Amino acid sequence: MASTRISKDADVAVVGLGAWGACALWQLAKRGIDVVGVDRYGIANVHGSSHGESRMFRTACLEHPGLVPLARRSGELWGALEAETGTRLLERTGAMLIGPRDGRIAGGALAAAREHGLETELLDAAAMRRRVPAHAALPDDHVGVFEREGGLALPERTIRAAVCAARAAGAVVFDHTRVTGIELVDGGAVVHTALRPLHVDRVVVAAGPWLSQLVPELPLEVVRMPTTWFTPAQPDPRFTLENLPVFMRELDGGDVIWGHGQLADHDELKLGLEDGGRHFRVVDPEGMDRSVSPVDWSVLAGILPRAIPGVGALPSRVTANLYARTPDGQFVLGTLRRDPRIVVAGGCSSHGFKHATGIGEVIADLVQGKPAAFPLGFTDPDRFL
Ligand SMILES: Cc1cc2nc3c(=O)[nH]c(=O)nc-3n(C[C@H](O)[C@H](O)[C@H](O)COP(=O)(O)OP(=O)(O)OC[C@H]3O[C@@H](n4cnc5c(N)ncnc54)[C@H](O)[C@@H]3O)c2cc1C
Structure with missing residues (x-):
């Protein structure tokens, strides 16, 4: 803990607006939460995990049986995002x-x-x-x-649509702005960026391949x-x-x-x-x-x-x-036990796109202190510590 906070910029900051962060931003903003999103590159950039025009969507999740309900919910939320933005985001080709x-x-x-x-x-x-x-x-x-029910999800379009829907619901977005550190202070957190510090209550860190730069205890x-x-x-x-x-x-x-x-x-x-x-x-x-x-x-x-x-x-x-x-190939998705002000979402282990919209909803629940709609103990970020 360091300095005391001055005035608040938002309730929540989402660091990283790739597939997972963009969907979290959308879900948080839709709930009327005052949220700011920050990405070090452009929206739908080609530097992380979410570029390349298509991703496989399926609910038959081989990677963990507990992911099936998340994939099903994600399919529903893709439909909601398509309806909200008038954009085709998931081609149900089987x-x-x-x-x-x-x-x-x-x-x-x-x-x-x-x-x-x-x-x-x-x-x-x-x-x-x-x-x-x-x-x-x-x-x-x-x-x-x-x-x-399977098919092709369109990653760049999904990210743009989620950020666009989040902005329409009131989210503020800083792109091309790198987060250089997260400081926990009395009553909240300061997200230090290349632009200026952002004072918030809680931080969602969804920085994809860069997650362990900001949360170094995660073994990614x-x-x-x-x-x-x-x-x-x-x-x-x-x-x-x-x-x-x-x-x-x-x-x-x-x-x-x-x-x-x-x-x-x-x-x-x-x-x-x-x-x-x-x-x-x-x-x-x-x-x-x-x-x-x-x-x-x-x-x-x-x-x-x-x-x-x-x-x-x-x-x-x-x-x-x-x-x-991650060492076990499962996500790290949850609130850090060391400090509940930080929610981490990453370690996608190359099977996370199909869950992006559902993960956005899970993150919004975690931020609001609500139990997740289905058991996700296997994604607990503290399981390796
Ligand atoms: C080649 C490939 C194929 C895949 N195929 C499939 C598939 O068919 N089906 C499937 O379900 N999954 C698939 N996956 C996995 C899926 O693409 C990922 O799970 C998903 O894209 C992860 O998104 P993310 O938001 O966690 O990461 P990213 O999209 O990488 O987003 C992280 C964001 O954080 C930002 N960031 C990082 N550090 C900072 C910082 N310090 N400050 C501010 N911003 C920061 C980055 O700029 C980036 O935009 C595949 C992955 C790959 C690589």
């Missing part, structure tokens, strides 16, 4: 989880569907090859789990995860979004690829490799070189000719994304 029947991806989806009564369709390899010909090389003992690693697009060798109806809905596919040997067909007016398919701790590098988000090199795409380019024949051998576009990884 989502496919593919691989060995008892494997991590298809097996995990089936387990989540069983436990939570999700509506899914199980397709054997022959049915999969007919339904999604881009997966024609699927081995006979692999299956596909189709979730009709920052991982560089490339996003890659490929153009078909020749025009091919197998690769339209309609014919190749968003998928995750586990290959024999354990690698997992993900992606989707061409968006309207795009030639490119998005195809990527899941981390699994095997191929991607841990980096320093301040010092890293953001230009891409073959290290970013060569493993994937070696896998694709066997997995999805017909796409070009080299990517047509590559960008470097970052995400924060």
Whole structure:
């Protein structure tokens, strides 16, 4: 604790307006809370975890059974944000989880569907090859789990829409303004920024890959995860979004690829490799070189000719994304026990976009001291301390 506070700028500050912070800003402002949001870069920037035009949305959450209700609620809130802003933010094309029947991806989806009564369709390899010909090389003992409610969420549009809706509800936003520290003072907190200090009651820290710079006790690693697009060798109806809905596919040997067909007016398919701790590098988000090199795409380019024949051998576009990884792969979402004035939201471990709108609501509940609508003990930020 340091100096006594002078006058208040807002009730709450949200530090970081990526997917999670933007949705928190929206939910807080909608509740009539006097809130200010700060981001060191522009709104919907290309520096953190939330750029790259699309993200998979599904409620069959393999990563933790407790995430299923959060994903369902997020789907509802996406609808609310779409209605409020008149913008299409989630394309419900359905989502496919593919691989060995008892494997991590298809097996995990089936387990989540069983436990939570999700509506899914199980397709054997022959049915999969007919339904999604881009997966024609699927081995006979692999299956596909189709979730009709799944689809593609549009990250940049979602962030812009949430910030726009928050502003319309009274939120104040400082972009291109870096938060340099959070100081706890009598009766509140001071958020020090490159512009000026902001005096508030409570702080939400949703700084994505930079979270542990502001909350150093959190054991987060920052991982560089490339996003890659490929153009078909020749025009091919197998690769339209309609014919190749968003998928995750586990290959024999354990690698997992993900992606989707061409968006309207795009030639490119998005195809990527899941981390699994095997191929991607841990980096320093301040010092890293953001230009891409073959290290970013060569493993994937070696896998694709066997997995999805017909796409070009080299990517047509590559960008470097970052995400924060926790030791157990679950989020850090909650109030810090050392000081309830600070709510942290991060450690997305590369599966957090689909939950962004629901997490915004959870954060607003935490700020207001309300219990979360569903049990989220597994995201307690103090579990590592
Ligand atoms: C390549 C890739 C693919 C993915 N695919 C999927 C998917 O298909 N489905 C899915 O559900 N999830 C997916 N994820 C995960 C998902 O994208 C993330 O969980 C989500 O985007 C996390 O958002 P965030 O708000 O926590 O972080 P970010 O979007 O990085 O936001 C953090 C913000 O904090 C700001 N900031 C940082 N430090 C400061 C500071 N000191 N002062 C002020 N502002 C600061 C940054 O500028 C940034 O805007 C993927 C992730 C990656 C990297």
